[in-house]
Amino acid sequence: MSKQKIYNDPVYGFITIPTPLVAALIAHPFFQRLRNIKQLGLTHYVYPGALHTRFHHALGAMHLTMQAIETLRSKGVAINDDEAEALIIAVLLHDMGHGPFSHALENAIVQGVQHEWLSLRFMQHLNLLHNGKLQMAMDIFMDVYPKKFLHQLVSGQLDMDRLDYLNRDSFFTGVTEGVVSSDRIIKMLDVYNDTLVVEQKGIYSVEKFITARRLMYWQVYLHKTVLAAENLLLQILKRARFLAFKGHTLFATPAFTYFLTQPVTQAFFEQDEVLQQFALLDDTDVFASVKVWCNSTDKVLALLCSSLVNRNLYKTTLQTAPIESGIVQQWQTKAVTVLGIKPDDAAYFAFAGTVANNAYQLSDENIHIMYKDGTLLDIAQASDNLNISVLAQPVVKHFLCLHRNLF
């Protein structure tokens, strides 16, 4: 009788855990913590269904990887069982280094420490625990494994991570236009000269994938109200850290306190103790603390926090033209008066910034279309229309966030 663990997934139906090692990795607290880290942070303030976690996403990406392995093998691509398991593990753990609300946290607290680097730190730890059995997975993850196409499935323009998150984010936000036919794209994958390629007849699906990604950027990831919420949390974390460094006592869970009150650099993370503390941190530490701070004696922190908790988000403008220099200054001046705060604190309530997106990058990790005669072309050249190369140009937008109490 089968003892295979199966997860229900509203996106793909069922997800099967392929091997005992994979099951053990999923059961580890490092991985279980991802159950409490939402994939899209505060996006649920705009799309209430967007509560799916990095845990579920990692399982989904693993599932697609298993499908890709099956397709590639059926086309004669050599992937032995060890490589298959290593690839699956690399995909499963690729995002493990994410902390809660990483957009805000990475800017306010763990600045300069990439989540990929933390993922690798976690993997090293798990590798020790499992007597080196994760070495090949780490090699693939770091792109030092000889078969380069395996890394391209972990991280590339058309990797299993992207295929899953586009689908999953579309599904849970309800923005159905972002749905990608991952089935179809995966069935079109092949390997040529150790490079992951897409068969010629998959070209329209790839175009669609790139367009869907772009749509998700503007409709979801960079939605102006999502930006407003994330920037509000960012300002809260900055303020809390500022207060903590000044010696102000703030209620917070021990793990959160640990990171609020120390300088957090990559060197800092080299200590095992720090990694262990980081592994204790999730969305609930941050949000439970923010709720308490609504009653902080620090007026700035209290106002910012109650704005977040009660969804009184910044009024945000998102535009193609840069924000005129004087505008921000004017609003900050107004903030001082209206809110009765110090000039130094005005930037918490009125500020500008930029966001950028390019749906496709013309880099060495591009998407290759393989023609029946064996020719390889980059999708940007292969596409009937030039729009793909246009999509490769980054779109920069400028935003202005103003606290609603200023109106």
Added chain:
Amino acid sequence: MSKQKIYNDPVYGFITIPTPLVAALIAHPFFQRLRNIKQLGLTHYVYPGALHTRFHHALGAMHLTMQAIETLRSKGVAINDDEAEALIIAVLLHDMGHGPFSHALENAIVQGVQHEWLSLRFMQHLNLLHNGKLQMAMDIFMDVYPKKFLHQLVSGQLDMDRLDYLNRDSFFTGVTEGVVSSDRIIKMLDVYNDTLVVEQKGIYSVEKFITARRLMYWQVYLHKTVLAAENLLLQILKRARFLAFKGHTLFATPAFTYFLTQPVTQAFFEQDEVLQQFALLDDTDVFASVKVWCNSTDKVLALLCSSLVNRNLYKTTLQTAPIESGIVQQWQTKAVTVLGIKPDDAAYFAFAGTVANNAYQLSDENIHIMYKDGTLLDIAQASDNLNISVLAQPVVKHFLCLHRNLF
């Protein structure tokens, strides 16, 4: 240009907020707090997608109510605009009184206080705020409004709450068999002699609804691993409260501390202060605190908490026959030895209980089928087969929970 607020919903597509009063109620912190209370508590430990909140469910039930109003009006049922808004509000706010993880919380902490009663307390508060504009909604909710069928849409065998939660829970768990054709059922609704009825041709959809509900009970709501997780949290809360009453200092958010350290009765809740504190409590307070308790000096609490956080749930047996009396005692004895705990504490690690489900109740709130000749029959009699009346008999199951460290 429209200023109507629209929510994306992966279940129904779009949900439109009908009136400014409804929009104001949704914006209130009492309602916003539901964003952080999962509809299905710890069910996501079994079905990782089940992270949807009471916020989203309330919006969904409201949406179905608007559809029902439209259908009934199109059949000539008189519902004026005030009644429509009141009905919508009654449905929207009907579950507002839920706290975090209510199954566990209501058993361990706020025992004896029904969430419906708390919903009403919240409504009273909001009614004052809005100068009595919620009176009709409250009358419908309490079933003192003359048109009785309106209350039946709020609370009955076939109410909008159930229609939404079955659909939503099916959707997010991925248990597709639980999907109910709410569209079809709503289109079949009518009112006869001030009673909500279903047209004859809707009989099979109603049968399907009752079967789906039953399936969801056993497949999801009473899934043995879900029971294991909920009972684990229940034991944690009991232990924490036990320690708190003994004077043991426990880390917790202020709002959570408030409820851990005081007797929580209905009388207690009569105080406005208590309601305000309750409104501050959500899933994050509980989970963030439980995580900290993993390092408690109380061995029992620490073990229970780390079991929950690392998903080391009770090994659970669910069976039709009662658990033999000696069995629990044997396991408790073993627990004392194996875990090195006091006999008094053994019941945290080995215990038995019962769960019950009846998919349909033969009560005065039953489902009436209206025949073309005007006859009304209860669905249990109207159904071609007798299975519905069989479904009305409650199914009781007995469970045994044993901590995994005992094996």
Added chain:
Amino acid sequence: MSKQKIYNDPVYGFITIPTPLVAALIAHPFFQRLRNIKQLGLTHYVYPGALHTRFHHALGAMHLTMQAIETLRSKGVAINDDEAEALIIAVLLHDMGHGPFSHALENAIVQGVQHEWLSLRFMQHLNLLHNGKLQMAMDIFMDVYPKKFLHQLVSGQLDMDRLDYLNRDSFFTGVTEGVVSSDRIIKMLDVYNDTLVVEQKGIYSVEKFITARRLMYWQVYLHKTVLAAENLLLQILKRARFLAFKGHTLFATPAFTYFLTQPVTQAFFEQDEVLQQFALLDDTDVFASVKVWCNSTDKVLALLCSSLVNRNLYKTTLQTAPIESGIVQQWQTKAVTVLGIKPDDAAYFAFAGTVANNAYQLSDENIHIMYKDGTLLDIAQASDNLNISVLAQPVVKHFLCLHRNLF
């Protein structure tokens, strides 16, 4: 590079053709003809989406069979590659013997010849063509192959045919309540003592499957307007055959003429020529001819045909009580007067009949639930509630069809 043929399927996503022999069978005209035979005959008169063909259904059932083989093999059930291909072929071809509008046709023309028998005749023909390579498939189909569980996947209470048609019919009619989680059921399948069984935890899915099947019967297959349309076509075919046998010349395609003008018995079908003619017949022959008959000089035929073509279907009553004997006679008398037809022809315009359905049969092909301790129970006993055994009792309903010109 893969040369595997892949079909797009809105129900399952993609369907892959597993072997060259299977591909060759699909390409044969005997199988291609199924592209023009709708799975649900005239049901599209009620559910306009129900246009899916026996071709698509056969591919779908094949797809599920491949999934079942994968699941069973993963649980250690021995199925070698030859058996797998034979099973797939048996499922693929099991319905090949269906003619157009088989409900009507089998009653009016090829009475007494089962479609299973015709499927076998087709298989014999294809087996000769492929030098005996279909022998094992035929053995499985006829249940003479030693591993009995293989036949149970082709034909049984829970066979791949039923799983597919319930899903497919739900999908294309839009009656979403009929959706069966074929994925989940298949994942629960196992084999015990050469018998196909369902794991204990699959019990609710099986209950749901049986309920869904029952719902589809009353909501779709035996919908009174579907009955009206099928009975109208049945009367048309009876009349056409009556006229043809009387020597009346009727426009029809040659293949259709062949069957309208000869006695069609099983013995008749033993001739290869007859099978070849039958293979030329599909929905278009029947409908194109019926359209022409709207202008027949035979008043009865013309009226019946224009009623079908213009969707002027019988007014139909479906009830639990038998139709009172005098009623039909009264309406027939009225038909003679109102329509100006001969008394002998009145039965074309007013008649009664019965339909029956039992969602589950307590036969030797029942559904076995396997408990963890190895016990096998029939689902009717295993179910918590008795409703399954109730469902096993056939429901007979009586109908009365009256031509609308009588009102």
Added chain:
Amino acid sequence: MSKQKIYNDPVYGFITIPTPLVAALIAHPFFQRLRNIKQLGLTHYVYPGALHTRFHHALGAMHLTMQAIETLRSKGVAINDDEAEALIIAVLLHDMGHGPFSHALENAIVQGVQHEWLSLRFMQHLNLLHNGKLQMAMDIFMDVYPKKFLHQLVSGQLDMDRLDYLNRDSFFTGVTEGVVSSDRIIKMLDVYNDTLVVEQKGIYSVEKFITARRLMYWQVYLHKTVLAAENLLLQILKRARFLAFKGHTLFATPAFTYFLTQPVTQAFFEQDEVLQQFALLDDTDVFASVKVWCNSTDKVLALLCSSLVNRNLYKTTLQTAPIESGIVQQWQTKAVTVLGIKPDDAAYFAFAGTVANNAYQLSDENIHIMYKDGTLLDIAQASDNLNISVLAQPVVKHFLCLHRNLF
């Protein structure tokens, strides 16, 4: 009690018929005939699910129109009840003039007669029948009604016809990337200066719509195997007509014979008799006849027909570069030898052609985006990227069809 007719639709759930006049139009034989005309002709040879009919599509477009009316009215756009019904009728009947397999038929038989013109002819007939009640619908259809935006909903870059067919064709083919969020687009519609516009925030949905349309062109509508099938039918019809005009007797239904044996011009269609005959013609006449022609004494016709019936379609090349002039000649020469046909008939078996697609046309019927300040911009200018204007350039592809017996 409601007597509103409701259709089940797997795409939208339910479609309600709004008024008795609309119900009467749907019941008319002119409209009922659409039940037997597939929306996508022979596309089901590639996508077996693509069997949906023009009947279902027309109902779907009507449904979206009702949604659009509701949205526009909620934004204060004046549409009175007469206009609403007229608009609904115009959309419902806009495609009524299509015959079976129109791509092939319009090229081979009714050349030079537009289906829109035939739709209008049908409307005129129905208008007489309903005492002029369709006049406003016809005015909207012909764009002579004062409120121009109504016509834009019937026929324009973003009309209800396109929204429905993209969704419906995606749904039934299973090419899920073509799914358009019609809900979202419709919710973004508004009217400004009597012009249909899209609100600014709908820009990405419109981009997605245009990309989806382009994808559907290459993936479905102009799929090379679909081209192969349609061109094969086109050659069959040409040959049949050629033979018929030469006096060769061909089996065909009377309605089909009528059009095979006469010159079919617009003038010809001015006769009521012709329109009545045309209304009798559907897919079954054509396919049932083609099947009979497999045994024609004309070798060319017999070979072409059996190729279609048994899905032995042209081997087709689709390319950006034009087909070299000598190639076709070479293959035609080969055809004469290999197939033993006359040189004059070689073009039935080897020929070249072109297809074109532009996903968006920069015409006066373009899509306008309305900014919050009231500015209107064409989507091609409003889009962040230039790809839309690129999409407006038609893509021409060249194809070469060669009968498989030549290989």
